[in-house]
Amino acid sequence: xxxxxxxxxxxxxxxxxxxxxxxxxxxxxxxxxxxxxxxxxxxxxxxxxxxxxxxxxxxxxxxxxxxxxxxxxxxxxxxxxxxxxxxxxxxxxxxxxxxxxxxxxxxxxxxxxxxxxxxxxxxxxxxxxxxxxxxxxxxxxxxxxxxxxxxxxxxxxxxxxxxxxxxxxxxxxxxxxxxxxxxxxxxxxxxxxxxxxxxxxxxxxxxxxxxxxxxxxxxxxxxxxxxxxxxxxxxxxxxxxxxxxxxxxxxxxxxxxxxxxxxxxxxxxxxxxxxxxxxxxxxxxxxxxxxxxxxxxxxxxxxxxxxxxxxxxxxxxxxxxxxxxxxxxxxxxxxxxxxxxxxxxxxxxxxxxxxxxxxxxxxxxxxxxxxxxxxxxxxxxxxxxxxxxxxxxxxxxxxxxxxxxxxxxxxxxxxxxxxxxxxxxxxxxxxxxxxxxxxxxxxxxxxxxxxxxxxxxxxxxxxxxxxxxxxxxxxxxxxxxxxxxxxxxxxxxxxxxxxxxxxxxxxxxxxxx
Numbered sequence: 001x002x003x004x005x006x007x008x009x010x011x012x013x014x015x016x017x018x019x020x021x022x023x024x025x026x027x028x029x030x031x032x033x034x035x036x037x038x039x040x041x042x043x044x045x046x047x048x049x050x051x052x053x054x055x056x057x058x059x060x061x062x063x064x065x066x067x068x069x070x071x072x073x074x075x076x077x078x079x080x081x082x083x084x085x086x087x088x089x090x091x092x093x094x095x096x097x098x099x100x101x102x103x104x105x106x107x108x109x110x111x112x113x114x115x116x117x118x119x120x121x122x123x124x125x126x127x128x129x130x131x132x133x134x135x136x137x138x139x140x141x142x143x144x145x146x147x148x149x150x151x152x153x154x155x156x157x158x159x160x161x162x163x164x165x166x167x168x169x170x171x172x173x174x175x176x177x178x179x180x181x182x183x184x185x186x187x188x189x190x191x192x193x194x195x196x197x198x199x200x201x202x203x204x205x206x207x208x209x210x211x212x213x214x215x216x217x218x219x220x221x222x223x224x225x226x227x228x229x230x231x232x233x234x235x236x237x238x239x240x241x242x243x244x245x246x247x248x249x250x251x252x253x254x255x256x257x258x259x260x261x262x263x264x265x266x267x268x269x270x271x272x273x274x275x276x277x278x279x280x281x282x283x284x285x286x287x288x289x290x291x292x293x294x295x296x297x298x299x300x301x302x303x304x305x306x307x308x309x310x311x312x313x314x315x316x317x318x319x320x321x322x323x324x325x326x327x328x329x330x331x332x333x334x335x336x337x338x339x340x341x342x343x344x345x346x347x348x349x350x351x352x353x354x355x356x357x358x359x360x361x362x363x364x365x366x367x368x369x370x371x372x373x374x375x376x377x378x379x380x381x382x383x384x385x386x387x388x389x390x391x392x393x394x395x396x397x398x399x400x401x402x403x404x405x406x407x408x409x410x411x412x413x414x415x416x417x418x419x420x421x422x423x424x425x426x427x428x429x430x431x432x433x434x435x436x437x438x439x440x441x442x443x444x445x446x447x448x449x450x451x452x453x454x455x456x457x458x459x460x461x462x463x464x465x466x467x468x469x470x471x472x473x474x475x476x477x478x479x480x481x482x483x484x485x486x487x488x489x490x491x492x493x494x495x496x497x498x499x500x501x502x503x504x505x506x507x508x509x510x511x512x513x
Contacts, residue, residue, distance in 0.1 A: 001062045003060050004041065004057060005024065005027050005028065006055060007020065007023040007055075008046070008053045008054065008056070010051070010053060011054060014054045014056070014295075020038060020058065021037075021038065024038060024058060028060065034062050035060050035061065036066055037061050037065075037066030038060045038061065039058070039061075039067070039069070040057070040058055040059075041057040041181060042057040042181055042182075042183060043057075043181045044056075045297075047287055047288070069180070071168045071177075073098070073165075073172065074102065075206050076101060076206065077207050078101055078105060078106040078107075079106070079207035081104050081106035081207065082104075082106060082240075082513060083105075083106045083237075083238070084096075084100050084106065084108065084241045084242075084508070085229055085237060085241070085242045086110070086242075086243045086245055087216050087243065087244050087253075088109075088110075088144065088246040089111035089113075089141075089144065090143060090488070090489075090500065091143075091144055091146050091498075091501045091504065092144075092245035092489070092494065092507075093243070095501035095502075095505050096243050096487065097109050097208055098199065098202075099509065100508055101202075101203065101207075103508060104513070106207060107209070108209045108239065109208065109210045109211065110214050111141070111211065112140055112214065112215040113137075113140035113142065114141050114142065114212055115141075115200075116141065116143050116197055117193060117197070122136040123137070127324075128415070132327050132328065132329060134328060134330070135215065137328055139247060139249040140249070140250075140328060142196055142197075142200065143192065143193065144247050146497040147193060148192075152185075152186050152316065152339075152496070152497070153166075153167065153179055153185040153187065153496075153497055154184045154186075154496075155499050160499065161506055163498055165505075166501045167498075168180065169199070170195060173202070174191070174194055174198055176191075176341075184300065186341070186343075187341065188340045188341025188343075189340055214231050214235075216229045216230070216231055216253075217230055217231060217232050218230040219242055219484065221483075224481060225481070225482045225483055226239070226240060226482065227239075229242060242485065243485040244485065244486050244487055247488075247489055247490045248489045248490050249490075251372065254368075254369070254467050258368070262469075262478060263469075263470045263480060264368035264467055264468070265467070265469075266365075266367065266368050266370050267465060268357050268466075269371060269461075270353035270355050270356065270463040271356050271378065271427075271459070271461050272315075272460050273353075273423065273427075273435070274323050274336070274337055274352070274458075275349060275350055276414075276454065276455050277348050277449070277454045279299075279319060279320055279345070279346055279347055279348045280346075281348075281449070281453065282299045282301060282319065282448075282449075283299045285448045285449065286300075297319065298344075299319060300319045301314060301317060301350070301446060303442045303449075305438045305441050307433075307434045308433060308434055310430070310434045312434050312435060312437075312438035313352070313353065315350065315353050315463055316337055317351075318338055318339045318343075319339060319343045320348065321337050321338055322337065322338055322415075327383075332383050333382035333386055333458065334379055334461055334462050335414065335457050336460070337349040345413060347412065351460040352438075354435065356374070356431075360374075360428075360430070361374050368467055372466045375461050375466050378426060378428070382426045382458050385419070385426055389417075391416055391418065391419050392414055392459075393418075393423060393425075393457075393459075394409055394412075394418035394420060394421070394423075395455070395456050396409065397451060400423055400432075400435070400456050401436045401439055401450075405421065405422050406420045406452075409455055410452075410454075410455050412455050412457070418455070423458055426458055465489055465490055465491070468491065468493075469490075469491040469492065471486045471491065475510055476507050487503055487504055487507045488503040488504060
């Protein structure tokens with residue numbers, strides 16, 4: 001017999017197996033001898049009271065042996081299987097390829113960027129020299145944007161698919177088992193590359209193909225059906241099914257759809273800045289202490305407020321993290337954030353953004369590129385204000401709210417460097433006014449948040465795609481082209497690693513064989 005209950009333990013006791021057994025015995029009213037073991041299903045930090053607790057959902061095995069979870073998936077050899085072309089080797093593409101192996105389909109993954117380890121050289125040039133390789137950067141390359149932007153696995157996508165399946169595949173390839181139980185699972189940028197490599201090797205081992213430095217320049221169709229793709233090196237790769245999993249920054253794919261007169265739509269996205277504090281400020285506010293105890297992880301936060309009828313919210317919060325330059329082309333500034341697995345850097349950062357709606361850009365009613373063009377103009381303006389070499393425009397928090405250019409800027413984690421500017425010169429008026437109204441309110445909600453020790457770094461603009469590629473709700477195919485599956489973030493149907501992975505799986509499941 002198995003029973004699941006909730007228990008609460010202080011942080012110093014969460015690894016004490018005997019205490020966990022005793023708590024179960026007490027709450028279930030059973031003799032300790034009858035409980036053969038336990039399995040933790042979920043674990044989260046509760047810092048609402050004066051004493052910080054871990055709340056845990058625990059399954060106890062009563063009068064029966066403990067059943068250990070199995071994290072191995074059953075794959076098929078697919079050398080001779082039906083080919084499925086997958087454009088993009090981000091989370092959606094890799095998990096779509098993995099699902100192909102389960103279904104006996106042969107995945108052919110085509111990635112414009114480089115293998116995960118080779119990407120490091122291009123990222124180093126971005127950080128040290130401010131030089132962007134448009135084909136290999138924080139967004140393009142094996143593993144996609146998620147590989148070098150944290151590996152946060154928190155999602156609300158349970159209704160879209162099996163979140164635990166996605167997490168278990170990560171564990172199978174080297175992720176810590178903690179991600180299966182933590183309420184806000186996180187792998188870390190330092191560990192993700194090895195996991196991504198392991199998945200790629202498994203795909204190849206079972207007969208799939210992965211092509212790097214290979215850019216799709218055309219998706220071919222005849223009589224309304226996909227026939228394959230053409231690549232920049234002159235190849236034609238034939239297949240009846242093509243999954244487009246190119247991420248939110250592959251603007252050339254949208255242009256290809258436009259050239260072919262295939263349906264596209266403008267889509268709302270969010271825009272703002274990345275805000276960085278000393279991690280100690282966040283720890284003190286969230287854990288109600290002068291310094292964080294060693295047995296607690298760096299604290300995170302989630303904030304939201306309505307200002308001038310607009311939602312202002314924190315996004316992609318990175319405790320112990322770093323602000324990263326994520327431009328995908330020359331003369332533009334885009335910032336994002338990431339954390340290593342230990343989250344042991346001295347700063348905490350989070351995107352703080354405002355929803356950009358279709359009504360904010362009147363042309364969006366008729367022009368599917370209207371919000372993308374709006375996004376691009378702001379990124380280019382940010383580059384100009386920074387002065388080049390990916391130096392980012394920045395301002396201290398209180399100075400920003402009080403319309404004052406900062407005399408200097410605090411030490412921060414953004415490696416290409418920051419330049420003190422008036423961020424009103426780059427942010428649209430309705431964006432900066434909403435931010436100015438929200439930040440003091442956030443300070444009322446979280447002690448110490450509203451501070452000139454915090455820095456606003458621009459621009460956080462790639463929160464999601466400003467373009468949607470339509471697809472049929474049931475078949476997952478583009479309404480004009482049979483066998484063409486718009487997928488995940490780049491098509492406007494996902495918003496993070498796990499949701500993108502689930503969407504990749506769902507697209508493969510929609511293929512009829």
